[in-house]
Amino acid sequence: MNTKKIKLQIKKLAKEFDLKYNPKWFNYMWISKREEILTEYIGDCPDPIYIKYGRTINERIKNIDKFVNSKDFKKCIKRYGGQVTHKKNWKKEEKLFKKIKNIELRIELLRLHDKIKQRFEKIDCLALMTKTKIKKEYDWLMKYCLRHEWIHILLNKNKIHFQDINKKYWPYDEGLNEYLAMFLEKKLHRLEEFRKKEKYPMEHKNWVYAIKFRSLLKNAKTPKERKQEILNLMKRLK
Structure with a gap:
């Protein structure tokens, strides 16, 4: 699937849920699998494999050498996927990277950060996607993963982000994303099937x-009703 088709899907979602939409919001950048894992690790990703090395970002930075030299890291860099990065977090992330004592790692991540900063001259959020030469991985990234990250951007732009209320509410953000993807594909009747198939705890929770x-x-039949139900849920969680 090409990016034009994905944007059309995102536009359709926006219409079905009474959300603002601007095609200029949606951009992406390729990064290595290693860069993907390191930036996720230093971020606040709640993946259990990262939590083993620290529940706080400072703990993870302190233990980053231990993580990079671990079997966990070797497993992680076989993954492929994406994440969204935001311009508003750029300075905070730069400060975190500068705390890394390992000079090579620090320089590696700061160089990546500079590349992302250049993209932020024209945009304020960006999907980061893992490079791959494997066709199966590339096809999945372009058909499903990019759409997933762009749905996050759509929701963020419409101020629908449960983690802004509390970081522990990340399953709401991910669950809503999966719901919207299946809404597009008309597969909402298969959610239990997908839940049963997913064995990884974090993904299962989604x-x-x-x-x-x-x-x-x-019971929400119109776009405005759907949006209002989501906003009402956010109010209840505050």
Whole structure:
């Protein structure tokens, strides 16, 4: 799937959920699998494999050498996927990278950060996607992963971000994202099937929360009603 088709899908979602949409919001950049894992690790990604090395960002930075030299890291860099980075977090992230004592790692991440900064001259959020030469991985990244990250951007631009209320609410953000993707594909009736198939705890929870959103929105018939139900949920969680 090319980016034009994905943008059309995002535009359709915006219409179905009464959300603002601007095609200029949606951009992406390729990074290495190593860069993807390191930036996720130093960020606040709640993946259990990262939490082993620290529940706080400062703890993770302190233990970054231990992580990079671990079997966990070797497993992680076989992954492929994406994430969203925001211009508003750039200075904060730069300060975090400068705390890394390992000079080579620090320079590596600061160089990446400078590349991202250049993109932020014209935009304020960006999907980061892992480079790959494997066709199967590339096809999945361009068909599903990029759409997933762009859905996050759409929601963020419309001030729908549960982690702004509390970081522990990340499953709501991911669950809503999966719900919206399946709404597009007309597969909401298969959510339990996807939940059952997913064995990785963090990803499994995404489907659990997608099912919650299906229940929440089952009686919402119009775009405005769908959006209002989501906003009402955010108010209840504050």
